[in-house]
Amino acid sequence: MDVFDAIKKRRSIRQYLKKEVEEEKLLKILEAARQAPSASNRQEWRFVIVKEPATRARLAIAAKGQKFVEEAPVLIAVCAQTDNHTMTCGQLCYPIDCAIAIDHMTLAARALDLGTCWIGAFHEDQVKKILNIPSEIRVVELLTLGYPKELPASTKDRLPLDAIVSRERWQNL
């Protein structure tokens, strides 16, 4: 699938078919994450792939009871094994670098007719306990993965370009 199509047609999918994700497709998606760039090539991302229904059910509770977290056949806990390094600009490396890897996964999944949803609404301590994640590791996001039950027709509204882009200098738009 063309990259512009993948960007345009990606949706946040919150309803999934009861259909397994082929291991071959999962590996392609993880490979897309693996190829992501990161600050000084730090690659702090680590991925825990969860398919066991009982674990998914517990993770759904940790994700504030969001039912689709349990219904998706695959859940990817995106973690960071990090030293909390910050760039000169003041930003932490790991959330940005993990986000790049996740974005690659969402676009790769879309190209393979799979759906994903970014989940930041979860209690990190509970997720760590469920997945035996050491205290020094951060869990940045959960990502659901599976075949969409239906494809929402459109994304949520987006601000127009002239509300987000200025030229040469900052402008209050």
Add this chain to the structure above:
Amino acid sequence: MDVFDAIKKRRSIRQYLKKEVEEEKLLKILEAARQAPSASNRQEWRFVIVKEPATRARLAIAAKGQKFVEEAPVLIAVCAQTDNHTMTCGQLCYPIDCAIAIDHMTLAARALDLGTCWIGAFHEDQVKKILNIPSEIRVVELLTLGYPKELPASTKDRLPLDAIVSRERWQNL
């Protein structure tokens, strides 16, 4: 360009041709950013497009003298107009959401035969002064954009999948 190709063939480009970026291509790239998902559709990203040579030269100094920052015909200051909202997981929304938008731009640029480079090595206060960016706005990254002088043959080495992926539970890999 296929999304897997764009992911695989994207490089960090630090040498640029003296060739302008067509406005049509720039708009396609910004449109790719605009379509990015964000936490609760907050869309905190704001983009300042810099083409003026004198401004690029000043920004290069703020970016610790990195010469290619000045040589790239377009520099995009990716800013966040943010209330510093954090998700339940504890992560700030804006760095992750800006990273998604930037990743979209890097892949869109690659598909249009353009090169980009993420830059976090800059002094935020200096960039804000140069671009008249208000103090409450964050500058998350600078992104160079232009036609690559040459395409590096390969990306930097990446960890293999078995060093970054575990199944069902965390494993020390």
